[in-house]
Amino acid sequence: AQSVAQPEDQVNVAEGNPLTVKCTYSVSGNPYLFWYVQYPNRGLQFLLKYITGDNLVKGSYGFEAEFNKSQTSFHLKKPSALVSDSALYFCAVRDEDTGGFKTIFGAGTRLFVKA
């Protein structure tokens, strides 16, 4: 069965500092991995995805994520945080081989960027 874990409920970072939001996953087949962001009173927005190829994927708003197969992780990163990055971030996984199109989301990590 597919599962996603976001071990941190909240991440605090100062503006201008690098940020990392952690995600680990479990699938029996090959994973498709996603990050979504949810701003207050707005719907979830797609940030980036990993399907295959380079382990470092780049997405919207300067975010990137690193796929690590051995550690079954897909951490979200940004070199320099902005106050406007403060939001709720969700990691999601789909099992390419066995999961159909069912996507499993993590519980979310709230990012606070302090000016």
Next chain:
Amino acid sequence: DTGVSQDPRHKITKRGQNVTFRCDPISEHNRLYWYRQTLGQGPEFLTYFQNEAQLEKSRLLSDRFSAERPKGSFSTLEIQRTEQGDSAMYLCASSLARLAGGEQFFGPGTRLTVL
């Protein structure tokens, strides 16, 4: 606006009543998903359509829940005999089959409150 739309945005009902929500996906998207999100949790998969066919349904979805996508365009989610535990945000998302990875585009959600 060419995004995913949902109607109504808010619904307050009394326990035991039936409610129906509508989702209009992005026009060329042939896949449509329904999720439920409660406070502090990530979206929880409910069901998925490819065109008009309902291909997957969560075991968490009781017999009181039914979803349709009659012409492969808009979809409805009906909850019969609502219970207080049904109070949640109901999210709809759509995606394009030919897009590798199939990232989803979410609507703003319908917030259901069952009194």
